Amino acid sequence: MQDLHHLRQVYDKGELLEAQIPANPIELFHDWLARAEKHPQIAEANAMSVATVEEDGCPRTRMLLLKAYMWEGFVFYTNYLSRKGRALDRTHKVCLQFFWPPLEQQIIIKANAEHLSPDLSTEYFHSRPRGSQLGALASPQSSEIPDREFLEQRLEALEKQYADEEIPRPETWGGYIAKPYEIEFWQGRPNRLHDRILYRIADDGSWQSVRLAP
Numbered sequence: 440m441q442d443l444h445h446l447r448q449v450y451d452k453g454e455l456l457e458a459q460i461p462a463n464p465i466e467l468f469h470d471w472l473a474r475a476e477k478h479p480q481i482a483e484a485n486a487m488s489v490a491t492v493e494e495d496g497c498p499r500t501r502m503l504l505l506k507a508y509m510w511e512g513f514v515f516y517t518n519y520l521s522r523k524g525r526a527l528d529r530t531h532k533v534c535l536q537f538f539w540p541p542l543e544q545q546i547i548i549k550a551n552a553e554h555l556s557p558d559l560s561t562e563y564f565h566s567r568p569r570g571s572q573l574g575a576l577a578s579p580q581s582s583e584i585p586d587r588e589f590l591e592q593r594l595e596a597l598e599k600q601y602a603d604e605e606i607p608r609p610e611t612w613g614g615y616i617a618k619p620y621e622i623e624f625w626q627g628r629p630n631r632l633h634d635r636i637l638y639r640i641a642d643d644g645s646w647q648s649v650r651l652a653p
C-alpha cells in the first residue's frame with residue numbers, strides 16, 4: 440500500500456458567509472468564475488467535470504469546457520452520439536463540478552440538460568477554429584476506432600472536401616444547456632470546518648439557500 444497521509448493542506452484562503460451571498464446563485468457563480476479566470480495559477484477556469492448516469496446506474500464523469508452561462512443554465516458542446524450525449528438524451532440528468540485549488544473553492548451543480556437550439560449550436564460551431572470544426576466532423580466521439588491513422592485519414596479527406604467551402608455543422612454535434620435546480624458552493628476553511636452553501640430552486644422558481652455541515 441502506498442499511503443498518502445503526508446498530503447495535507449490547510450485551507451484558509453477565504454470564507455463564505457450568509458451575509459455575503461446573493462439571492463441568485465448564478466450571481467455568485469459569476470463572481471467566483473471571474474476570480475478563477477483572473478488567477479495566474481488557474482489555466483482553464485471554465486474546465487469542469489461533467490457526470491452523467493450510465494445505463495448500469497453508475498455515474499461517469501469526464502472534463503468539458505463550459506462555453507457560456509446565463510440565468511437559465513450552463514452551456515457546453517459535444518457530440519450528441521458520444522457516450523455522454525446518449526446518457527444525457529436518455530436521462531437528461533447531469534452534474535457539473537468545478538474545483539479551483541488555488542482558491543480552495545468547489546461548485547457542484549445538479550441540472551437537467553436539454554439540447555441548445557440548432558441555431559445557437561451552428562453559430563458557436565462556426566466561431567471555432569477551422570481545425571476544431573474539421574476535428575468534430577472527423578471524430579465519431581466515443582466509438583472504438585482501429586488506430587490513430589483512421590482519424591488522420593478522415594481529417595485529410597475532410598480538409599480536401601471542404602478546402603474552399605464553409606464546413607457544415609454535423610447534426611450530431613452541438614450544445615447542451617444544463618438547467619440547474621441545485622447549486623452548492625464550497626469554500627475550504629481551517630480545521631476542515633469548510634463553508635458549504637446549497638441553493639435549491641423552490642416551487643415558485645425562486646432560489647432558497649441553506650448551510651450544510653462540512
Ligand SMILES: Cc1cc2nc3c(=O)[nH]c(=O)nc-3n(C[C@H](O)[C@H](O)[C@H](O)COP(=O)(O)O)c2cc1C
Binds near residue numbers: 486501503517581
Ligand atoms: C480540459 C478538458 C476539456 C474538454 N472539453 C471538452 C468539450 O468541451 N467537449 C467535449 O466533447 N469533450 C471535451 N473534452 C474531452 C472529454 O473529456 C471526453 O474525453 C469526450 O468528450 C468523450 O467523452 P464521453 O465518451 O464520455 O462522451 C475535454 C477534455 C479535457 C481534459
